[in-house]
Amino acid sequence: MLKIEDLHVSYGAVRAIKGISLEVDDGELVSLIGANGAGKTTTLHTISGLVPASSGSITLDGKDLRKTPPEKIIGLGLAHVPEGRHVFARMSVEENLAMGAYIVRDKAKIKRQLDMVYAHFPRLAERSRQLAGTLSGGEQQMLAMGRALMTEPKMLLLDEPSMGLSPILVKEIFSIIRELHDAGITILLVEQNAKMALAISDRAYVLETGLISMSGPAQELLHDDKVRRAYLGA
Amino acid sequence: MGVFLQTLFVGLRLGSVYALIALGYTMVYGIIRLINFAHGDFIMVGGYTLIFTVPLMTAAGLPAWLAVVIAIAVCALVGVGVELVAYRPVRRKGTGMTALITAVAMSLFLENLAQAIPAIGPNPIIASQLFAPGGFRVAGVTLDFVTIYTIAVSAAVMLLLYVFTQKTRMGRAMRCVSEDKSAAVLMGISVNRTVLTTFAVGSGLSAVAALMYVAQYPKVYTTMGSLLGLKAFVAAVAGGIGLIPGAMLGGLVIGLVESFTTSYISSSLTDAVVFLILIAVLLIKPAGILGKNVGEKV
């Protein structure tokens, strides 16, 4: 579904991504793990067109994302839950969800998706009129994820969904990610919490200062000595 | 009592005009964090358009004030043009400072361009054609129709703007872009198109302000927008720049301060008092009356 080949990304003179290739197949849950500053967020931003690539190719179902205007990418079925949530703080929960469905013209579909999101995240339903800026971190994460689901995307990019959450909420978020995966949504997951990410993923890539140092089935990486030492604190 | 009422009416009328102009500053600031110094000059563009189109309207047997429709279109086009030709390219390459300097340059450019048009002196005939003269007697003072129309039109425009930003797809997109551009893009919102719409709407409002202003002070000249724009900018900052209700409130406050200073203190001190008020407000509430001092502004 998503295919990245020899991608390079720079911020001015800083080379953040130095030639990576990765692939996510239909229905797969793939995680991208790595230390702070490895370039995970940059990779997702480049896929979504928020940051321009300097070279390489990114395709979604064969369509060249580098030639697609960033605001058109959601229309191709690819939704992105950014690092740090980025909910619209001055809008209510329900308005945020409505913005998630900005490109959807069919009112009945919006209503259906809204019900679906509220079913996944009952806490959002209780707070539908609350301003998003006043939600707790966990609730904001749920809102960001719910908002991304409003278009019924084929594929989700999740950037550190568990960041800053309590252990209980982390578990809850991961179980929701698994549910979405089970529902057939293709997911590329970026996580600091490598252990939990690998536990639910099909495959994974390890990113080290802009290069992919390892990749393979998640279970294998989970038991790999190098990965355990570097990312699992074992 | 008579003086007080009269002063209040004048203050509300002036304030309504400032509020309309302040909205343009604040909307553009809210969406691209730029103080559009050329905005005041859009009023001048609107004023000239009115002076030239009112005779066409009356010749066609239409109400003179309908000329504002053309003025709105012209101002919106000028606003969109300035964004496309000057601000957008500069924003892509430069810093906030280069953008600010570009805005000052656009202001001077518009003023100089207008000098190519022969100056149009006081034109009471056109002004009296705009709205019926006369008014009501209220508690011994005259509340003229122009004042009533000015306040009513501003109130209606603000209400429409509120509904537009809260309820329409484009209005919501504007709020999203002003809050978080990259998140807005991820929702599928075209930032460029939204910014253009903001310029069109904000500049269009300056044409409405021009109509109300010219109906009262029928003199159109190339620098008429400078002080008017500056005071409306003060209003936007005092109310909380980037906040639409702040612009409305700030406009009314500045109008009332100006009118009461003129009546009760001295007309030569008016502008000084307006700026003193601004400084006082900003000392007490740096983010403006409605602004939040912590966190981000819209």
Ligand SMILES: Nc1ncnc2c1ncn2[C@@H]1O[C@H](COP(=O)(O)OP(=O)(O)OP(=O)(O)O)[C@@H](O)[C@H]1O
């Ligand atoms: N806007 C920017 N301008 C300049 N350099 C940047 C910018 N954004 C990121 N970088 C640099 O690019 C590199 C990769 O950053 P990125 O945010 O992609 O890392 P990350 O893997 O997501 O890290 P984290 O786990 O901390 O979120 C870092 O060295 C960072 O400093």
Ligand SMILES: [Mg+2]
């Ligand atoms: Mg990151």
